[in-house]
Amino acid sequence: MELKNKITQTLTLTGIALFTSLLTSYSYAIEVSDKAHKLAQENIIVDTHIDVPYRLNDKWEDVTKATQGGDFDYTRAKKGGLNAPFMSIYIPATLDNSPQSTALADKLIDYMEAIVGRAPNKFAIAKSVDDVKQQFKKGLISLPLGMENGSPIQGDLANLKHFYDRGIRYITLAHSQSNHISDSSYDLRRQWKGLSPFGKDLIKEMNNLGIMVDISHVSDAAFYQAIKLTKTPVIASHSSLRQFTPGFERNMDNKMIKALGKNGGVIQINFGSTFVTKRANAWSKKRSAEQKAVEEKFGKDSEQYKNFRKSFAEKNPLPFASLDSVLDHIDHVVKLIGIDHVGIGSDYDGVGDSLPTDLKDVSTYPNLIQGLLNRGYSDQDIIKILNGNLLRVWQINEDYAAKH
Template sequence: MVCFACFTVQAQPSEQAIQISQKYIILDSHIDVPYRLHKEWEDVTVATKSGDFDYPRAVKGGLNAPFMSIYTPASIGKSNQSTKTANQLIDSVEKIVATAPDKFAIAKTVSDVQKQFQQGLISLPMGMENGSPLQGSMENLKHFYDRGIRYITLAHSQSNDIADSSYDVRRQWHGLSPFGKELIKEMNKLGMMVDISHVSDEAFYQVLEISEAPVIASHSSLRQFTPGFERNMNDAMLKALAKNGGVVQINFGSSFVSQYANSWYDLMKVKRKKTENKYGIDSPQVKAFDEKYRRETPFPYATMDTVLDHIDHVVKVVGIDYVGIGSDFDGVGDSLPEGLKDVSTYPNLIQGLLDRGYSEEDIAKILSGNFLRVWGEVEAFAQKH
């Protein structure tokens, strides 16, 4: 029986936690390595000085299947540049594998992940964050499926030609576009997971009405702890997702799991607006403002317990079979919680779960079992259709 009280996680993971991290597949459904490397290339097959991911840290943390996020910014969403960028990011993942085939391998199926785990390789499955690279084309959907994309986060920070974004006040579709509704059906037929992270509540419920296969939230947390933050999921959505057979993968970012951190960003944005309007969002003046603001108003990092509270809440509301991890490493900048700063720290999370009374069997479900179940069911649906 899991106790839902608060605990203090010990400074170092126990030998039991470390053993569990090496015994079971750890699948993290959202890590932004490709876009990080797109901005500035580093060889992540060896130790790197920056970022949250590299091979030595992944091995230390027991990470076996990090979904590489093929992310394209909303700012280029209405141009062919988004399609070009997505292909370039996939190229970069293939380059990682080509550089170190003794360490990494592309994974396109659940079976690939399981076989490569047995071979001692780190699997690199891929998910597309922001469906804009499809450019409204089912041919592009098939192209990206063939290249290895196994889920699509329908929208990102702005609404696109597929769905409304939770961040965008302009609800042009009131959920999904006509193309978006057809896209869900085609993704089901192909065996590609539908990801409802980032979309509006209306879009979320429309996805569940249309999809005949389970869906995922690849990197979302819970509105229970961040009231009013639509990017996260409320309890009604959790229940609907569980009824669908899907899974929510908890985002580690402090602003996703902590109301204090979330409000800190909101206040900074309000105070920064005058400087943005005068000099531009990417100006040196805005960068200087951010640095000064951080010095004078330190960021309230979340703790390990905050993240564990989100996992506990999912289990309390819908059960152990519908929660996993989607850290958003390399995607949330300097906002990761204490104790979960990079991919070497999964044993810390495991220790926290042990301290809260989770069994080894339940921990294995959270680490990968639940997500692999959903992925397998999506594959099975496609094979029958």
């Protein structure tokens, strides 16, 4: 009745345009069964990309307790069943080719160790598949680490070993700009036409150490070169599908997904609305273009530039994706290459307020599970999506390193 009244009032007062906006923003809560909650609580849930470290670098919050901000804290993680979130050691591309990138990576890892130090009864750093499994049995939330942007390696394989020793278990080769390792999907400059000579050597050494190669963010050419060079399965730690966002190179197209399947790898689906639907992606491109125009006209220090995003969002509300939109991406991967190659890479704390309805923070994994149940996925298949596929790839990387 409440929704009906809102619709009637909207139509009467403001017409069809605002009615469409209301439908877009209205959150239709999914009804979650006891079975979905049980699957969430009784199984490991691996999410390969959560940006807590950089969030805490901007503004420290004690995530060992409930927090007002962000998408992650201990209370919400326990509610959602999340127990193996890869903490993203994110390094902005603006720090590429500077010692600050390496220093920041160490600082963000320090933050994660500080969280464990604050609450060793709640969290533990995880450096192996076995760590995750043993910590799950103890009721702890594992904190494996992934590095988003290989900039801190600085062209020195000794740095790679340093970060391996500190717990890094995947590296996203580049971020928003071409770096000394790889070209980026976001950067029109393709200085290496894929991977740099050092990048090719780096992949070999990552294999030897047991660090998973993450091809999210890289250019298509870099992806194919990485697939050809690697001796182990790769991951896309937080990517979605170009099928639903045509022209958005940051996502993977069908040919790439099939190559990933042949490699034995796994794509971890990004939840961000702009990664998931064509409409939200178009909104993001429009915002970027208008923001660039404001920057060129008024400069980055201007009030117009500083207030641009807030003003744009007020005039152009983001058309949020839905839980069904995310499920469509999972379905598509399964149809193309099978159930063994898809998982979760939400990008919580990394995509701002663009998260879909029913997937707004780490308490909502049961919603995703219920959606999978509603689409006919078996318990066994859901468990593969929650943890089995990623842990398989991680274990293969560990096993290869043990022999080399």
